[in-house]
Amino acid sequence: MNGFAVYRLFVALSVALLTATASLADSKKPRVASLNLCADTLLMQYADPEQIASITWLSTDPGLSPYAAKAQLFHHNRGHAEDIIKLSADLVLTGPSTSPTTLALLKRLGVATLYIADSRSIAEIYTNVHSLTHAIGQTQRGERSLQLMTESLTRDLRRAASKPVALRPNAAFIQPNGLTVGSGSLSDELLNHAGFHNAATSIGLQTYQQFPLESLLRVNPNLLIVPKRQRHYPALAQQLLEHPAFSNVAYFYEIAPAELICGTTRVTKVVSALAEKRDQIGRL
Numbered sequence: 001m002n003g004f005a006v007y008r009l010f011v012a013l014s015v016a017l018l019t020a021t022a023s024l025a026d027s028k029k030p031r032v033a034s035l036n037l038c039a040d041t042l043l044m045q046y047a048d049p050e051q052i053a054s055i056t057w058l059s060t061d062p063g064l065s066p067y068a069a070k071a072q073l074f075h076h077n078r079g080h081a082e083d084i085i086k087l088s089a090d091l092v093l094t095g096p097s098t099s100p101t102t103l104a105l106l107k108r109l110g111v112a113t114l115y116i117a118d119s120r121s122i123a124e125i126y127t128n129v130h131s132l133t134h135a136i137g138q139t140q141r142g143e144r145s146l147q148l149m150t151e152s153l154t155r156d157l158r159r160a161a162s163k164p165v166a167l168r169p170n171a172a173f174i175q176p177n178g179l180t181v182g183s184g185s186l187s188d189e190l191l192n193h194a195g196f197h198n199a200a201t202s203i204g205l206q207t208y209q210q211f212p213l214e215s216l217l218r219v220n221p222n223l224l225i226v227p228k229r230q231r232h233y234p235a236l237a238q239q240l241l242e243h244p245a246f247s248n249v250a251y252f253y254e255i256a257p258a259e260l261i262c263g264t265t266r267v268t269k270v271v272s273a274l275a276e277k278r279d280q281i282g283r284l
Contacts (some may be wrong), residue, residue, distance in 0.1 A: 029137035033084040035077065035102065036095030037064060038262035039116040042128060043093060044070055045264060046138045046145070053089040063228055066256055066266060081105040091135060119263025120186050120207075122153070122193075129265065145265045152268035153193060156275050160195035169222035169281045171274070172199040172211065173260075176227070180211040186263045194274035196223065217245055222281045223274075228254040251277055 032047060033054040034040045040059040043052060044067040052074050058064055059071035077083035081102045084092060092106055092113045106113055114135050119125045126146060133142025171191055173181045181187040182198065182205030191198045199219045200211055224246060259270055 030090030030135075031088075032091045032093060032136055033077070033087055033089035034093040035079045035081075035084070035098050036093060036116060037097070038118055039093035039095050039132075040071065041065060041067060041262045041264055042116060042132050043136075045266075046129075046133050046141050047136050048138075049073070051136060053087045054084045062256070064257055066259060081109075081111075085109065085111070093132075118261060120184070122186070122189055122263075122267070124186075125149070125263045125265065125267065128263075149265040149268050153271065156193050156195075156268075156271045159275055160193060160278075163195050163278075163282070165197075168195055168197045169278060170199040170202070170219060171196040171223040171225060171277075172216065172219070172221040173225045174211065174216070178210045178213065178216075179208055180205060181208055181260075182206045186267070187260050190260070190267055190271050191274065193271045195278045196274065213243065213245075223251045223253060223277055225253045225255060225274075228256045251281060253277055 029048065029051055031053045032043060032051055034043050034052075034056060037056055037058045040055040043055060044059070054075040054077045055071055056079055057076040060068055060076065062068035065071060075087065079098065079102070081092075082105075090112065092111055093116050094103060094106075094113050095116050096118055103113070114131065116128055116132060117124065119128055129142050129146055133139050133145075173187050180200045182200035185207050188198045188201065199216070199221045200209070202219055203211075203215050205211065253274065255270065259266060
């Protein structure tokens, strides 16, 4: 079964399930507090403003959240149960960064929680969106969003498929200290959708690993993807990004870390932007 068929089947099953449970889930829209940056992102994307009891302070940072401006409107917490208990939220969203102590306290107090994992693949984005929107009574909104995501990804897959795999340009995600993302990651999957070859996989790197400078220079990527607001920051962690060898790289793409760390349906914008970069490189 090819990629297009997989996405269509996934969405068809999701829509059927969402429709069947919509009347039940949408009958009550709970007030929700989030203790995790990625859960913040999903909550602000799908919840009604009056449903949001609290989000983390991290979401007010434009370098971390695509909804930083919107985040200013809500109560902020530091990721601790004590921050949100007094808000009497009906549901608390947790994640990988939520401490065991906080989870234990919420459980002891009988507070309903929902774990939102960091999406490591497109399939996990579907899972997270379905799980969250069902829990907060926004199944219809989630259904529409997933349908649009599938349509956009299908278009970009077709666009990428029109180019021979052997002629795909190289791209590399470079973070402070030379960290990159290799195979088995959401970033790798998005690059493939956009018609790029992930340079990190050419030397066998997986998930989050360091991309040695020598190897990076040898691969000589056509595109460097760097964190927004960090490319020009003078800091020890940024030395690799400031290396003179990269001064002649024609194409950089700056991206807010949350666009990838916290996979949401917004990744379609990332894929489309990367596809445009690929077309520009192809015209050189």
